[in-house]
Structures are given as C-alpha cells and as structure tokens.
Amino acid sequence: GDSVTQMEGPVTLSEEAFLTINCTYTATGYPSLFWYVQYPGEGLQLLLKATKADDKGSNKGFEATYRKETTSFHLEKGSVQVSDSAVYFCALIQGAQKLVFGQGTRLTINP
C-alpha cells in the first residue's frame, strides 16, 4: 500500500539556520502531497500542499516541491525561527480522502 517516510528526528537547529526535512513516498498512482505542522498542545494544521508533479507548495516561508522522479517532497525553510519549533508531518492522499502520514519529525529551534 501507499506509504510515507520522513527523516528521523528530533532535529535541533539554531535560529536563522537553513532547514531541510526529507520526505519520500511510495504510491501506485499520482497522489497529492502535504506537509502538516503540530505546534505544542495543538492539533495538526495544513502547512502546504502540492497536487501534481513539479508543483511547489509554499506558506510562512516554508517550501516543498513535488518531485515525481525521486518520489520526494522535502520541506525547506531558509531561516528558521524559535516559533517554528513543532512536529512536522509529511502526508499523501490518493483516491478517497484518506491521508497517509509519515512518522513525524520533531523540530526544535534554539535562540
């Protein structure tokens, strides 16, 4: 079945550092891809999405590009802030509206 694999965490960076969180997927068709973020004590929020190959999703300074050739959707941000500390989930959807999530990556940004 469909699956999503994220880089293992936790990830700890200093403020203003460059961030990459890797995400790869396995799917038989052409899924839509998402990044969700979970801030401490809260539910998940959609951060960005891409629905077809070569699409770039972006929001709040974060970006991710749908790469069909490498089945990847890596999350990047040029300069992270303390407020970006959260758990990040990569996910895909195909067909019926059932999301398949990666295991999550906990990100901590130190001032």
Add this chain to the structure above:
Amino acid sequence: DVKVTQSSRYLVKRTGEKVFLECVQDMDHENMFWYRQDPGLGLRLIYFSYDVKMKEKGDIPEGYSVSREKKERFSLILESASTNQTSMYLCASSPGGSGPFYEQYFGPGTRLTVT
C-alpha cells in the same frame, strides 16, 4: 473559522472500561475522521465517515467502534479499554464531494491513558 472540538484534552480510564471520545465540528462538513497518534508511527486512521449513519474502517479499526447520529458529531468508542490503547486521539473533518482534495481540519486531540 472552522472549529473542531473534542470533549476532553486528557482522560484517564481503567482497563475494561467503556470509553467515549466525542468530536464536534461547526462547519457542516460531510467527512469526519478519527486518528491515533503514537511516537514514531505518525497518525493512523481508525475510522471515517462520509455521511450521517455511515462509517468505514480505516487502517487500525480493531478494538474501536464509531457512531455518527448527527452530521456535526462523530464519536469514537472503546468497548473495553486496554493499555495498548493509551495514545493521543485526533479527530478531523473536511468538506465532502468527489472532486479535488479538501483540507482536513483537526481538533486539539485527546490524550487517553488506560491504566
């Protein structure tokens, strides 16, 4: 603003108890979902519903049941709680339809501990 609320943030129950987790959404969404979140495993779908009185099994339905008597409310039921059901439970809702994907909106979660 879409709002998904869950009845409790924290819950402690004993093994063998019947447990109800309630979820309410205020945006007239057709679809509702129950997930459990465990460290290192991400979120896994337990059950979902596309309409009132309709339910479908997700990836890990064993030990759970659901009820959707009204469009805005989706309940998760643990008939006889066990310690391996200790987890964070997240409810979500989304608009219905068979077209492009519609964003799922999540509640804050219920952290359930079964002792």
